[in-house]
Amino acid sequence: MDKKRNGKRFNFRLVFQGLWALITNSYLTGFLQGKIYQGKLKNICLPGLNCYSCPGALGSCPVGALQSSLSSRGSKISLYVSGFLIFVGAVMGRYVCGWLCPFGLIQDLLNKIPFPKKLRTFKGDRLLRKLKYVILLLFVILLPMVAVDMTGLGDPWFCKYICPAGTLEGGVPLVLLNSALRETVGFLYTWKILLLALTVILSVIIYRPFCKYICPLGAIYSFFNKISVFKITLDKEKCVGCGKCERTCKMNVNPCKNPDSAECIRCRECIYACPTGALKDNFSSLSVRKDGK
Amino acid sequence: MKADKKRIIGFAVALVGAAMMAFGVADNEHREVFEKAVRICLECIGIG
Numbered sequence: 092m093d094k095k096r097n098g099k100r101f102n103f104r105l106v107f108q109g110l111w112a113l114i115t116n117s118y119l120t121g122f123l124q125g126k127i128y129q130g131k132l133k134n135i136c137l138p139g140l141n142c143y144s145c146p147g148a149l150g151s152c153p154v155g156a157l158q159s160s161l162s163s164r165g166s167k168i169s170l171y172v173s174g175f176l177i178f179v180g181a182v183m184g185r186y187v188c189g190w191l192c193p194f195g196l197i198q199d200l201l202n203k204i205p206f207p208k209k210l211r212t213f214k215g216d217r218l219l220r221k222l223k224y225v226i227l228l229l230f231v232i233l234l235p236m237v238a239v240d241m242t243g244l245g246d247p248w249f250c251k252y253i254c255p256a257g258t259l260e261g262g263v264p265l266v267l268l269n270s271a272l273r274e275t276v277g278f279l280y281t282w283k284i285l286l287l288a289l290t291v292i293l294s295v296i297i298y299r300p301f302c303k304y305i306c307p308l309g310a311i312y313s314f315f316n317k318i319s320v321f322k323i324t325l326d327k328e329k330c331v332g333c334g335k336c337e338r339t340c341k342m343n344v345n346p347c348k349n350p351d352s353a354e355c356i357r358c359r360e361c362i363y364a365c366p367t368g369a370l371k372d373n374f375s376s377l378s379v380r381k382d383g384k
Numbered sequence: 385m386k387a388d389k390k391r392i393i394g395f396a397v398a399l400v401g402a403a404m405m406a407f408g409v410a411d412n413e414h415r416e417v418f419e420k421a422v423r424i425c426l427e428c429i430g431i432g
Contacts, residue, residue, distance in 0.1 A: 133421040134414040143421040144428045151421040155428060159420045160413075171408025172417065178401030181394050251427035262429035272424075275431050283430035318394040324387060351390075 104189070104358060108196040111139075114149075116193065116260075121146030125268025127261075136172060138179045139192030140308050142254070144261035146268070153179075154231060154308050155250050155257075162235035162245030176311050184319030185312045188302055189356035194256040195302060201294035202341075210297045212343055219304050220354060226253065227307035249307060251279070255287040256301075263287075298341040302356060313353035321373045323357060325350045329369035336361035336370060346370055 115137055118128035127146055137150035153176055160169035179187060188195050202209075230249040239245040250257050262283060266272050293300040302309050316322070323346060330347055337345040339360045344352045346361040350370065362370045408414065426432025 127422070127424055129422040131418075134418045136417065142425075142428055144425045151417050152428075155425065156417045156420065160416060163416075169408060169413050169416065170404045170411065171413035174401045174404025174406075174408055176401070178398050178405060181398035181401055247425070247427050250425065251430075251432070254428065257425075257428035258430050261425070262431075265424065265429055266431075272429075272431060275426075277431075279432075280430040315394075315397070318390045318397060320391060320394040320398060322390075322394075 111191050112193040112196055116145055116147035118147045136175045138187045140194045140256045142257040142260040146264050158231055158235045158247035162247055164243040166236040180312045180315030182320050184316040186357040187312055188309050189358040198294045198299045202298050204295045206295050222304050223306055223310040227310040231307045255290040258283040258287040316353050317351045323350045323372045326369045329367045331367055335364045339364040
């Protein structure tokens, strides 16, 4: 029963993620002509990691926009972009990762591919989770501000040297569709394709490795998980300590001990797994369970 | 910290974020995002 219910709920999330990714990347002309959308919607940032050079992207990537402002002359901190990140983080926290990130969806799908030995955790897993904060500080904030050329312009270091989402969503389709771009491919492109390939392979073996260890956007939203308006809560009186929620969690969080952990992407699997209805979130009242809990 | 207190802080921080966005829009910062986003970002796709 539980399994059946979990399966149904997971499919709903997958459908939701898929629809969101389709709607926010629905500029079909871009895919047909190897160009990108240039309309007014690009003024707006999207909450997830969605490269603005994806041929279908209708909105802007907040990490790219943040680096762009920091790497400009005078390293201006954009109130618009930082305010957007604070607003989205304070309202939703990492619900964005679980429900609204196209690259999260891609990793979810890749992890469905069967593999003889899926890795749930490993030695150093906890420590490696801190890497995303180092990447945020170093590659998204400091290096674009500090490492500037003679004209005072910096590079978007994370986008340029790390981001596999940009390679997959923008680099691969544009290079395939646009012959002018194809002729300019060099070492950097090869490096980014290698990183993308590594991310793809690891995503089959480990659940969401990019989100766990690398993503600076997830790192930003994780700061807000404890205070976000929408969140998962635990009713300690109803909790029987069965551990089902912890065993279900693919991000290796224990919702009984820390329901608003910084690592929680709010996929809601723990809510579905809880046999007593001790775990709830703001959307629980919308989904009435058959057993009434 | 109690859940209600956390939620109030969440609302307050969301308001601060919304206010920052509004100030940013008033300062035409969204135009800078637009200018960057409508050109193919060569760095992002691994060319530049």
